[in-house]
Amino acid sequence: MARVSASQRERAAEGRVWPVVAALVISALLGTLIGWLFLSRGSGSGDSPATDSKRAERELVSPQPPSQTKNSEPRQQLLNRLRALQVNRTWFLRLVDSSWLSRFPERGGRLPSASIDDGPLRQVWDDLSEEWLARVEQLPPAIRARLGQLDNQDWDKQKQILIQQDVHPRVIQALVTAAARTVLPGDVSAGPVEEPYRQLWIAAAIETLKGISIDTIAARSVEVTTRSLRVSSGGARLIAVTVPVGSSLVLGINGTPLMEMTVFGSDGQVLAARGPLRVVSLPPEAGSPVQVLVVNDGVASGVLTLSCRADAPPQPQMVQQPDVDAPEMNEAEESDFDPME
Structure with missing residues (x-):
């Protein structure tokens, strides 16, 4: 049992x-x-930025024919440098792609392929990536890490501080655009800056307006006021000239041949377009303060000398009329006059 x-x-x-x-x-x-089932559904939805970045990396270093092996080496080096600089790879690749497509509009938006025939086009892409990376490297690490995520709110506070100091918004826009020349080529910064280039424009705005000081000069009647200021290499200087009410202004600036000036009225209107340093005469309608933007395109800093004089409006002269005495009538004439006749 x-x-x-x-x-x-x-x-x-x-x-x-x-x-x-x-x-x-x-x-x-x-x-x-x-x-x-969940994975198959998720594959059709939008990917996260990290997924996009990994996908861009896979596409950038995707297997190529043996004849193109050498071309993949600079691509991998580019990815390594972007990773070391903490630059958003997805945004940077969009930046280079957009720049490349603007050079080859006849391609109709088609990027270079891995074929042998597109080898020269891929080389242009690689060269552009080096140029843009050199521009991005100039930015501070904290701003580099935010490229691709910057918006107008990131520099609006600094803009409002300048507006409170009587700097017109159009003048601020011109100041930032002038400073952005170090990170944006001329063909991009000349007009309205769109994405993905605007990320670099906003980065330049943050750096330019951080702790900026405005040089103020008071123009006096009859007496000439002179001030010397230094402009850094590739930098800009903003000068506010106060003018007595109703007075015209004579303004002259001397400096290096690589400096240029733009003069704005108190309402932000352009009174003297950007051009070489020169002497300008402004009417009383220019208002006060007159704002002068000087940029230095040279590779070295330079000194500018600004001279100004306010001219009061001419006073109307009173013309004294001579006294005209009425002719005296003699007694004979008086007796002969009969008002009833």
């Missing part, structure tokens, strides 16, 4: 184990099926 009882217990134990094993197998199959 003891043996029978032991065998019965073993069979009973085995009977209890098999349902547990079956349940585990079924749950594993169901989990796999559910996970597959």
Whole structure:
């Protein structure tokens, strides 16, 4: 009976184990099926920035024919440098792609392929990536890490501080555009800056307006006021000239041949377009303060000398009329005059 009882217990134990094993197998199959369904749905939805970045990296270093192996080396080096600089790879690749497409509009938006025929086009792309990376490297690390995420709110506070100092918004716009020349080529910064280039424009705005000081000069009547200021290499200087009410202004600036000036009225209107340093005469309608923006395109800093004089409006002169005495009538004439005749 003891043996029978032991065998019965073993069979009973085995009977209890098999349902547990079956349940585990079924749950594993169901989990796999559910996970597959969720993954298949998620593949059709928008990817996260990290996924986009990894995808861009895979595309950039995708396997190429043996004849193109050498071309993949600079691409991998580019990715390594972007990673070291903490630059958003997705944004940077968009930047280079946009710059490349603007050079080859006849391509109709088609980027160079991995074919042998597109080898020269890929070389242009690589050269552009080096140029843009050199511009991005000039930015502070904190701003570099935010490229691709910057917006107008990031520099609006600094803009409002200048507006409170009577600097017109159009003058601020011109100041930032002048400073952005170090990170944006002339063909881009000449007009309205759109994405992905605007990220660099905003970065320049943050750096330019951070702790900027405005040089203020008061123009006096009859007396000439002179001030010398230094402009850094590739930098800009903003000067506000206060003018007495109703007075015209004579303004002259001397400096290096690589400096240029733009003169704005108090309402932000351009009174003297950007051009060489020169002497300008402004009417009283220019208002006060007159704002002067001087940029230095040279590779070295330079000194400018500004001279100004306010001319009061001419006072109207009173012309004194000579006294004209009425002719005296003699007695004979008076007696001969009869008003009734």
